[in-house]
Amino acid sequence: MWIIYLILALLLLVLTVLPKIQNPHWIFRVPEFAKIQVTYLIAITFMLGFFVDATDHLWYYQGLLIVLFIHHSHILIRYTPIYPVKKHTQRYKSSEKxxxxxxxxxxxxxxxxxxxxxxxxxxxxxxxxxxxxxxxxxxxxxxxxxxxxxxxxxxxxxxxxxxxxxxxxxxxxxxxxxxxxxxxxxxxxxxxxxxxxxxxxxxxxxxxxxxxxxxxxxxxxxxxxxxxxxxxxxxxxxxxxxxxxxxxxxxxxxxxxxxxxxxxxxxxxxxxxxxxxxxxxxxxxxxxxxxxxxxxxxxxxxxxxxxxxxxxxxxxxxxxxxxxxxxxxxxxxxxxxxxxxxxxxxxxxxxxxxxxxxxx
The missing domain is CATH 3.60.10.10 (Endonuclease/exonuclease/phosphatase)
Structure with a gap:
Protein backbone atom coordinates (compact mmCIF):
# COMPACT_ATOMS: atom_id res chain seq x y z
CA MET A 1 0.00 0.00 0.00
CA TRP A 2 2.83 2.40 0.85
CA ILE A 3 4.50 1.83 -2.55
CA ILE A 4 1.23 2.54 -4.40
CA TYR A 5 0.68 5.68 -2.32
CA LEU A 6 4.26 6.88 -2.94
CA ILE A 7 4.05 6.29 -6.70
CA LEU A 8 0.73 8.16 -6.91
CA ALA A 9 2.02 11.11 -4.87
CA LEU A 10 5.15 11.48 -7.00
CA LEU A 11 3.20 11.06 -10.24
CA LEU A 12 0.76 13.80 -9.19
CA LEU A 13 3.68 16.07 -8.37
CA VAL A 14 5.15 15.48 -11.84
CA LEU A 15 1.77 16.11 -13.54
CA THR A 16 1.52 19.38 -11.64
CA VAL A 17 5.03 20.58 -12.41
CA LEU A 18 5.25 19.63 -16.11
CA PRO A 19 2.72 22.23 -17.38
CA LYS A 20 4.59 24.94 -15.45
CA ILE A 21 7.55 24.40 -17.77
CA GLN A 22 6.86 26.58 -20.81
CA ASN A 23 8.05 24.10 -23.39
CA PRO A 24 5.73 23.51 -26.41
CA HIS A 25 6.41 19.75 -26.59
CA TRP A 26 3.29 17.66 -26.00
CA ILE A 27 4.85 16.02 -22.93
CA PHE A 28 4.61 19.38 -21.14
CA ARG A 29 1.30 20.55 -22.63
CA VAL A 30 -0.91 17.44 -22.41
CA PRO A 31 -0.99 17.33 -18.56
CA GLU A 32 -2.77 20.73 -18.63
CA PHE A 33 -5.82 18.98 -20.06
CA ALA A 34 -6.20 16.64 -17.08
CA LYS A 35 -6.20 19.23 -14.28
CA ILE A 36 -9.72 18.24 -13.16
CA GLN A 37 -8.83 14.53 -13.04
CA VAL A 38 -5.50 15.26 -11.32
CA THR A 39 -7.30 17.26 -8.62
CA TYR A 40 -9.70 14.41 -7.91
CA LEU A 41 -6.84 11.92 -7.86
CA ILE A 42 -4.94 14.10 -5.37
CA ALA A 43 -7.94 13.98 -3.02
CA ILE A 44 -8.25 10.20 -3.41
CA THR A 45 -4.53 9.68 -2.79
CA PHE A 46 -4.70 11.90 0.30
CA MET A 47 -7.53 9.74 1.68
CA LEU A 48 -5.52 6.64 0.82
CA GLY A 49 -2.77 7.99 3.07
CA PHE A 50 -4.92 7.36 6.15
CA PHE A 51 -4.88 3.62 5.35
CA VAL A 52 -1.12 3.39 4.84
CA ASP A 53 1.03 1.97 7.60
CA ALA A 54 2.59 4.99 9.25
CA THR A 55 6.14 5.88 8.22
CA ASP A 56 8.42 8.71 9.22
CA HIS A 57 7.78 10.47 5.90
CA LEU A 58 4.02 9.95 5.47
CA TRP A 59 2.97 13.39 6.70
CA TYR A 60 5.48 15.11 4.46
CA TYR A 61 3.70 13.51 1.51
CA GLN A 62 0.28 14.27 2.95
CA GLY A 63 1.34 17.90 3.33
CA LEU A 64 2.57 17.89 -0.28
CA LEU A 65 -0.81 16.56 -1.45
CA ILE A 66 -2.63 19.30 0.46
CA VAL A 67 -0.46 21.93 -1.24
CA LEU A 68 -1.10 20.38 -4.66
CA PHE A 69 -4.85 20.21 -4.00
CA ILE A 70 -4.97 23.88 -2.98
CA HIS A 71 -2.94 24.86 -6.04
CA HIS A 72 -5.25 23.09 -8.51
CA SER A 73 -8.45 24.05 -6.70
CA HIS A 74 -7.46 27.71 -6.69
CA ILE A 75 -7.34 27.61 -10.50
CA LEU A 76 -10.36 25.36 -11.12
CA ILE A 77 -12.76 27.11 -8.76
CA ARG A 78 -12.94 30.01 -11.25
CA TYR A 79 -14.77 27.64 -13.61
CA THR A 80 -17.52 26.63 -11.18
CA PRO A 81 -20.74 28.31 -9.99
CA ILE A 82 -19.03 28.87 -6.62
CA TYR A 83 -16.88 31.61 -8.14
CA PRO A 84 -18.76 34.92 -7.84
CA VAL A 85 -19.55 36.73 -11.08
CA LYS A 86 -22.21 39.35 -11.71
CA LYS A 87 -25.41 38.06 -13.27
CA HIS A 88 -26.81 40.13 -16.11
CA THR A 89 -30.40 40.77 -17.11
CA GLN A 90 -31.66 41.26 -20.64
CA ARG A 91 -32.68 44.85 -21.35
CA TYR A 92 -35.39 46.08 -23.68
CA LYS A 93 -32.79 47.57 -26.08
CA SER A 94 -30.97 44.28 -26.54
CA SER A 95 -31.34 41.81 -29.39
CA GLU A 96 -33.66 38.85 -29.36
CA LYS A 97 -32.13 35.67 -27.95
Missing amino acids: LHFVSANVYQFNKEYSRFSALIDKYNPDFFMTMESNGDWEQALRVMEKEYPYQHKVTLENTYGMHFYSRIKIIEARTHYFVADDIPSIEVHMKTEDGFPFVFFGVHPPPPSPTEEETSKERDGDLLSTAKRVKDIKKPVIVVGDFNNVAWSKSSILFRKTSHLIDPRIGHSFVSTFHARYRLLRFPIDLMFHSEDIFIKQLKTLENFGSDHLPVYCEFFIDHHNDEQEDLVETATSEEKAEAEKIIEEGKEEDGGRDAVVTED
Whole structure:
Protein backbone atom coordinates (compact mmCIF):
# COMPACT_ATOMS: atom_id res chain seq x y z
CA MET A 1 0.00 0.00 0.00
CA TRP A 2 2.83 2.40 0.85
CA ILE A 3 4.50 1.83 -2.55
CA ILE A 4 1.23 2.54 -4.40
CA TYR A 5 0.68 5.68 -2.32
CA LEU A 6 4.26 6.88 -2.94
CA ILE A 7 4.05 6.29 -6.70
CA LEU A 8 0.73 8.16 -6.91
CA ALA A 9 2.02 11.11 -4.87
CA LEU A 10 5.15 11.48 -7.00
CA LEU A 11 3.20 11.06 -10.24
CA LEU A 12 0.76 13.80 -9.19
CA LEU A 13 3.68 16.07 -8.37
CA VAL A 14 5.15 15.48 -11.84
CA LEU A 15 1.77 16.11 -13.54
CA THR A 16 1.52 19.38 -11.64
CA VAL A 17 5.03 20.58 -12.41
CA LEU A 18 5.25 19.63 -16.11
CA PRO A 19 2.72 22.23 -17.38
CA LYS A 20 4.59 24.94 -15.45
CA ILE A 21 7.55 24.40 -17.77
CA GLN A 22 6.86 26.58 -20.81
CA ASN A 23 8.05 24.10 -23.39
CA PRO A 24 5.73 23.51 -26.41
CA HIS A 25 6.41 19.75 -26.59
CA TRP A 26 3.29 17.66 -26.00
CA ILE A 27 4.85 16.02 -22.93
CA PHE A 28 4.61 19.38 -21.14
CA ARG A 29 1.30 20.55 -22.63
CA VAL A 30 -0.91 17.44 -22.41
CA PRO A 31 -0.99 17.33 -18.56
CA GLU A 32 -2.77 20.73 -18.63
CA PHE A 33 -5.82 18.98 -20.06
CA ALA A 34 -6.20 16.64 -17.08
CA LYS A 35 -6.20 19.23 -14.28
CA ILE A 36 -9.72 18.24 -13.16
CA GLN A 37 -8.83 14.53 -13.04
CA VAL A 38 -5.50 15.26 -11.32
CA THR A 39 -7.30 17.26 -8.62
CA TYR A 40 -9.70 14.41 -7.91
CA LEU A 41 -6.84 11.92 -7.86
CA ILE A 42 -4.94 14.10 -5.37
CA ALA A 43 -7.94 13.98 -3.02
CA ILE A 44 -8.25 10.20 -3.41
CA THR A 45 -4.53 9.68 -2.79
CA PHE A 46 -4.70 11.90 0.30
CA MET A 47 -7.53 9.74 1.68
CA LEU A 48 -5.52 6.64 0.82
CA GLY A 49 -2.77 7.99 3.07
CA PHE A 50 -4.92 7.36 6.15
CA PHE A 51 -4.88 3.62 5.35
CA VAL A 52 -1.12 3.39 4.84
CA ASP A 53 1.03 1.97 7.60
CA ALA A 54 2.59 4.99 9.25
CA THR A 55 6.14 5.88 8.22
CA ASP A 56 8.42 8.71 9.22
CA HIS A 57 7.78 10.47 5.90
CA LEU A 58 4.02 9.95 5.47
CA TRP A 59 2.97 13.39 6.70
CA TYR A 60 5.48 15.11 4.46
CA TYR A 61 3.70 13.51 1.51
CA GLN A 62 0.28 14.27 2.95
CA GLY A 63 1.34 17.90 3.33
CA LEU A 64 2.57 17.89 -0.28
CA LEU A 65 -0.81 16.56 -1.45
CA ILE A 66 -2.63 19.30 0.46
CA VAL A 67 -0.46 21.93 -1.24
CA LEU A 68 -1.10 20.38 -4.66
CA PHE A 69 -4.85 20.21 -4.00
CA ILE A 70 -4.97 23.88 -2.98
CA HIS A 71 -2.94 24.86 -6.04
CA HIS A 72 -5.25 23.09 -8.51
CA SER A 73 -8.45 24.05 -6.70
CA HIS A 74 -7.46 27.71 -6.69
CA ILE A 75 -7.34 27.61 -10.50
CA LEU A 76 -10.36 25.36 -11.12
CA ILE A 77 -12.76 27.11 -8.76
CA ARG A 78 -12.94 30.01 -11.25
CA TYR A 79 -14.77 27.64 -13.61
CA THR A 80 -17.52 26.63 -11.18
CA PRO A 81 -20.74 28.31 -9.99
CA ILE A 82 -19.03 28.87 -6.62
CA TYR A 83 -16.88 31.61 -8.14
CA PRO A 84 -18.76 34.92 -7.84
CA VAL A 85 -19.55 36.73 -11.08
CA LYS A 86 -22.21 39.35 -11.71
CA LYS A 87 -25.41 38.06 -13.27
CA HIS A 88 -26.81 40.13 -16.11
CA THR A 89 -30.40 40.77 -17.11
CA GLN A 90 -31.66 41.26 -20.64
CA ARG A 91 -32.68 44.85 -21.35
CA TYR A 92 -35.39 46.08 -23.68
CA LYS A 93 -32.79 47.57 -26.08
CA SER A 94 -30.97 44.28 -26.54
CA SER A 95 -31.34 41.81 -29.39
CA GLU A 96 -33.66 38.85 -29.36
CA LYS A 97 -32.13 35.67 -27.95
CA LEU A 98 -29.99 33.72 -30.40
CA HIS A 99 -28.99 30.05 -30.25
CA PHE A 100 -26.20 28.10 -31.87
CA VAL A 101 -24.62 24.64 -31.80
CA SER A 102 -20.92 23.94 -32.33
CA ALA A 103 -19.90 20.34 -32.96
CA ASN A 104 -16.75 18.42 -33.81
CA VAL A 105 -18.54 15.68 -35.73
CA TYR A 106 -15.49 13.36 -36.04
CA GLN A 107 -14.75 12.90 -39.73
CA PHE A 108 -15.16 9.12 -39.66
CA ASN A 109 -18.48 9.18 -37.80
CA LYS A 110 -21.16 7.96 -40.24
CA GLU A 111 -24.19 8.61 -38.01
CA TYR A 112 -25.27 11.63 -40.01
CA SER A 113 -28.96 11.22 -39.19
CA ARG A 114 -28.28 11.42 -35.44
CA PHE A 115 -26.63 14.79 -35.91
CA SER A 116 -29.46 16.03 -38.14
CA ALA A 117 -31.96 14.89 -35.49
CA LEU A 118 -30.01 16.79 -32.84
CA ILE A 119 -30.15 19.99 -34.92
CA ASP A 120 -33.88 19.48 -35.47
CA LYS A 121 -34.41 18.97 -31.74
CA TYR A 122 -32.57 22.09 -30.55
CA ASN A 123 -33.43 24.23 -33.58
CA PRO A 124 -30.46 26.65 -33.43
CA ASP A 125 -30.33 29.87 -35.43
CA PHE A 126 -26.96 28.72 -36.80
CA PHE A 127 -24.53 25.86 -36.29
CA MET A 128 -20.94 24.95 -37.12
CA THR A 129 -19.38 21.56 -37.76
CA MET A 130 -15.68 20.68 -37.50
CA GLU A 131 -13.91 17.68 -39.06
CA SER A 132 -16.64 17.76 -41.70
CA ASN A 133 -15.44 16.44 -45.06
CA GLY A 134 -17.12 15.79 -48.41
CA ASP A 135 -19.25 12.96 -47.01
CA TRP A 136 -20.52 15.17 -44.21
CA GLU A 137 -21.21 18.02 -46.63
CA GLN A 138 -23.29 15.67 -48.77
CA ALA A 139 -25.18 14.39 -45.72
CA LEU A 140 -25.91 17.91 -44.48
CA ARG A 141 -27.46 19.08 -47.75
CA VAL A 142 -30.86 18.08 -46.35
CA MET A 143 -30.41 20.97 -43.88
CA GLU A 144 -29.82 23.64 -46.52
CA LYS A 145 -33.49 24.46 -47.08
CA GLU A 146 -33.86 25.22 -43.36
CA TYR A 147 -30.46 26.91 -43.20
CA PRO A 148 -30.16 28.76 -46.54
CA TYR A 149 -26.93 30.64 -45.71
CA GLN A 150 -23.71 28.62 -45.62
CA HIS A 151 -19.95 28.92 -45.58
CA LYS A 152 -18.12 25.69 -46.37
CA VAL A 153 -14.48 24.65 -46.10
CA THR A 154 -14.45 21.03 -47.21
CA LEU A 155 -11.24 19.17 -46.36
CA GLU A 156 -10.34 15.51 -45.97
CA ASN A 157 -7.60 16.06 -43.37
CA THR A 158 -9.95 16.25 -40.31
CA TYR A 159 -9.86 20.07 -40.39
CA GLY A 160 -12.86 20.80 -42.60
CA MET A 161 -15.44 23.29 -41.31
CA HIS A 162 -19.04 23.97 -42.34
CA PHE A 163 -21.28 26.80 -41.17
CA TYR A 164 -25.08 26.87 -41.65
CA SER A 165 -27.34 29.77 -40.72
CA ARG A 166 -30.90 31.06 -40.84
CA ILE A 167 -29.47 34.53 -40.25
CA LYS A 168 -28.27 36.21 -43.43
CA ILE A 169 -24.52 36.11 -43.94
CA ILE A 170 -23.24 39.55 -44.93
CA GLU A 171 -19.65 38.43 -45.50
CA ALA A 172 -17.65 35.27 -44.91
CA ARG A 173 -13.91 34.63 -45.05
CA THR A 174 -11.63 31.68 -44.57
CA HIS A 175 -8.29 32.36 -42.91
CA TYR A 176 -5.19 30.17 -42.98
CA PHE A 177 -3.17 31.94 -40.32
CA VAL A 178 -0.25 29.55 -39.77
CA ALA A 179 -0.72 26.68 -42.24
CA ASP A 180 -2.44 26.26 -45.61
CA ASP A 181 -4.41 23.24 -44.40
CA ILE A 182 -5.70 24.61 -41.06
CA PRO A 183 -8.65 26.97 -41.68
CA SER A 184 -10.47 29.39 -39.42
CA ILE A 185 -13.73 30.95 -40.54
CA GLU A 186 -14.94 34.53 -40.03
CA VAL A 187 -18.66 35.08 -40.64
CA HIS A 188 -20.32 38.50 -40.46
CA MET A 189 -24.07 38.47 -39.84
CA LYS A 190 -26.89 40.82 -38.88
CA THR A 191 -29.94 39.81 -36.86
CA GLU A 192 -33.45 40.61 -38.06
CA ASP A 193 -33.74 43.20 -35.28
CA GLY A 194 -30.66 45.03 -36.56
CA PHE A 195 -27.71 43.81 -34.48
CA PRO A 196 -24.55 43.02 -36.47
CA PHE A 197 -22.07 40.50 -35.04
CA VAL A 198 -19.19 38.28 -36.11
CA PHE A 199 -18.79 34.53 -35.58
CA PHE A 200 -15.29 33.02 -35.63
CA GLY A 201 -14.84 29.27 -35.89
CA VAL A 202 -11.46 27.73 -35.00
CA HIS A 203 -9.97 24.24 -34.90
CA PRO A 204 -6.17 24.23 -34.50
CA PRO A 205 -4.18 20.97 -34.27
CA PRO A 206 -3.54 19.46 -30.82
CA PRO A 207 -0.16 18.70 -29.29
CA SER A 208 -0.15 14.94 -28.80
CA PRO A 209 2.00 11.85 -29.45
CA THR A 210 -0.24 10.91 -32.41
CA GLU A 211 -0.61 14.34 -34.07
CA GLU A 212 1.56 17.44 -33.55
CA GLU A 213 4.75 17.05 -31.54
CA THR A 214 4.43 20.60 -30.18
CA SER A 215 1.74 23.19 -29.49
CA LYS A 216 3.41 25.77 -31.77
CA GLU A 217 0.85 25.60 -34.59
CA ARG A 218 -2.09 25.48 -32.19
CA ASP A 219 -0.93 28.47 -30.18
CA GLY A 220 0.15 30.43 -33.25
CA ASP A 221 -3.21 29.87 -34.93
CA LEU A 222 -5.20 30.87 -31.84
CA LEU A 223 -3.17 34.01 -31.19
CA SER A 224 -3.44 35.01 -34.86
CA THR A 225 -7.21 34.76 -34.44
CA ALA A 226 -6.97 36.84 -31.28
CA LYS A 227 -5.11 39.62 -33.13
CA ARG A 228 -7.69 39.60 -35.92
CA VAL A 229 -10.59 39.69 -33.44
CA LYS A 230 -9.15 42.63 -31.50
CA ASP A 231 -9.40 44.83 -34.60
CA ILE A 232 -13.07 44.05 -35.24
CA LYS A 233 -15.40 46.73 -33.90
CA LYS A 234 -18.53 44.56 -33.85
CA PRO A 235 -19.70 42.06 -31.22
CA VAL A 236 -17.65 38.87 -31.64
CA ILE A 237 -17.94 35.23 -30.64
CA VAL A 238 -15.01 32.81 -31.11
CA VAL A 239 -16.02 29.16 -30.91
CA GLY A 240 -14.50 25.81 -31.73
CA ASP A 241 -12.40 22.83 -30.81
CA PHE A 242 -9.45 24.79 -29.40
CA ASN A 243 -7.59 21.60 -28.45
CA ASN A 244 -6.72 23.61 -25.38
CA VAL A 245 -8.13 24.27 -21.91
CA ALA A 246 -9.26 27.62 -20.54
CA TRP A 247 -6.66 27.71 -17.72
CA SER A 248 -3.58 27.14 -19.90
CA LYS A 249 -1.13 30.00 -20.36
CA SER A 250 -1.85 30.15 -24.11
CA SER A 251 -5.62 30.35 -23.54
CA ILE A 252 -5.18 33.16 -21.03
CA LEU A 253 -2.88 34.93 -23.50
CA PHE A 254 -5.54 34.44 -26.20
CA ARG A 255 -8.17 36.02 -23.94
CA LYS A 256 -5.98 38.99 -23.09
CA THR A 257 -4.81 39.55 -26.67
CA SER A 258 -8.35 39.39 -28.09
CA HIS A 259 -9.96 41.41 -25.25
CA LEU A 260 -12.64 38.71 -25.02
CA ILE A 261 -14.43 37.14 -22.06
CA ASP A 262 -14.48 33.47 -21.05
CA PRO A 263 -18.10 32.55 -20.20
CA ARG A 264 -17.00 29.43 -18.31
CA ILE A 265 -15.74 31.61 -15.45
CA GLY A 266 -18.34 31.46 -12.70
CA HIS A 267 -20.36 28.92 -14.69
CA SER A 268 -18.97 25.42 -15.34
CA PHE A 269 -16.25 23.46 -17.13
CA VAL A 270 -18.52 22.36 -20.05
CA SER A 271 -16.32 19.32 -20.72
CA THR A 272 -16.68 17.85 -24.21
CA PHE A 273 -13.93 15.30 -24.99
CA HIS A 274 -13.94 12.32 -24.82
CA ALA A 275 -17.68 11.87 -25.33
CA ARG A 276 -17.66 8.17 -24.41
CA TYR A 277 -15.59 8.36 -21.22
CA ARG A 278 -17.10 10.59 -18.56
CA LEU A 279 -14.18 10.24 -16.15
CA LEU A 280 -11.67 11.14 -18.88
CA ARG A 281 -13.50 14.15 -20.29
CA PHE A 282 -11.72 17.46 -20.87
CA PRO A 283 -13.15 20.94 -21.63
CA ILE A 284 -11.35 21.57 -24.93
CA ASP A 285 -14.23 22.95 -27.05
CA LEU A 286 -14.04 26.54 -25.88
CA MET A 287 -15.83 29.82 -26.47
CA PHE A 288 -14.95 33.48 -25.92
CA HIS A 289 -17.03 36.59 -26.56
CA SER A 290 -16.86 40.38 -26.55
CA GLU A 291 -18.29 42.50 -23.75
CA ASP A 292 -21.49 43.36 -25.62
CA ILE A 293 -22.53 39.70 -25.95
CA PHE A 294 -24.28 38.18 -22.93
CA ILE A 295 -24.47 34.42 -22.43
CA LYS A 296 -27.74 33.06 -21.08
CA GLN A 297 -26.95 29.37 -21.37
CA LEU A 298 -23.87 27.30 -22.22
CA LYS A 299 -23.96 23.51 -22.03
CA THR A 300 -23.09 20.25 -23.74
CA LEU A 301 -25.70 18.23 -25.61
CA GLU A 302 -26.08 14.49 -26.01
CA ASN A 303 -23.61 12.38 -27.94
CA PHE A 304 -24.46 11.70 -31.59
CA GLY A 305 -21.63 9.27 -32.35
CA SER A 306 -18.68 11.66 -32.34
CA ASP A 307 -15.77 11.64 -29.89
CA HIS A 308 -16.79 15.20 -28.87
CA LEU A 309 -20.02 16.31 -27.27
CA PRO A 310 -21.65 19.24 -29.09
CA VAL A 311 -21.89 22.63 -27.38
CA TYR A 312 -25.13 24.62 -27.20
CA CYS A 313 -25.20 28.35 -26.48
CA GLU A 314 -27.98 30.89 -25.99
CA PHE A 315 -27.02 34.57 -26.00
CA PHE A 316 -28.14 38.11 -26.72
CA ILE A 317 -26.39 41.27 -27.89
CA ASP A 318 -26.55 44.64 -26.14
CA HIS A 319 -24.39 47.48 -27.50
CA HIS A 320 -25.50 49.87 -24.74
CA ASN A 321 -24.68 47.71 -21.74
CA ASP A 322 -21.28 48.14 -20.06
CA GLU A 323 -21.87 45.65 -17.21
CA GLN A 324 -19.18 43.27 -18.50
CA GLU A 325 -16.40 45.80 -19.07
CA ASP A 326 -14.64 44.80 -15.85
CA LEU A 327 -14.34 41.19 -17.11
CA VAL A 328 -12.13 42.20 -20.02
CA GLU A 329 -8.38 41.77 -19.41
CA THR A 330 -5.75 43.17 -21.75
CA ALA A 331 -2.24 41.99 -22.53
CA THR A 332 0.81 43.79 -21.21
CA SER A 333 3.57 44.90 -23.59
CA GLU A 334 5.57 41.80 -22.60
CA GLU A 335 2.58 39.54 -23.31
CA LYS A 336 2.02 41.21 -26.69
CA ALA A 337 5.65 40.55 -27.61
CA GLU A 338 5.28 36.94 -26.46
CA ALA A 339 2.16 36.54 -28.60
CA GLU A 340 3.99 37.83 -31.67
CA LYS A 341 6.83 35.38 -31.06
CA ILE A 342 4.40 32.47 -30.69
CA ILE A 343 2.64 33.43 -33.94
CA GLU A 344 5.94 33.45 -35.84
CA GLU A 345 6.93 30.09 -34.36
CA GLY A 346 3.56 28.69 -35.42
CA LYS A 347 4.07 29.84 -39.01
CA GLU A 348 7.54 28.31 -39.11
CA GLU A 349 6.42 24.94 -37.76
CA ASP A 350 5.88 22.17 -40.31
CA GLY A 351 2.96 20.03 -39.22
CA GLY A 352 3.64 17.36 -41.84
CA ARG A 353 -0.05 16.45 -42.14
CA ASP A 354 -1.46 14.23 -44.89
CA ALA A 355 -3.82 15.91 -47.38
CA VAL A 356 -6.27 13.06 -46.86
CA VAL A 357 -6.50 11.28 -43.51
CA THR A 358 -7.84 7.75 -43.30
CA GLU A 359 -9.16 6.07 -40.19
CA ASP A 360 -6.77 3.70 -38.45
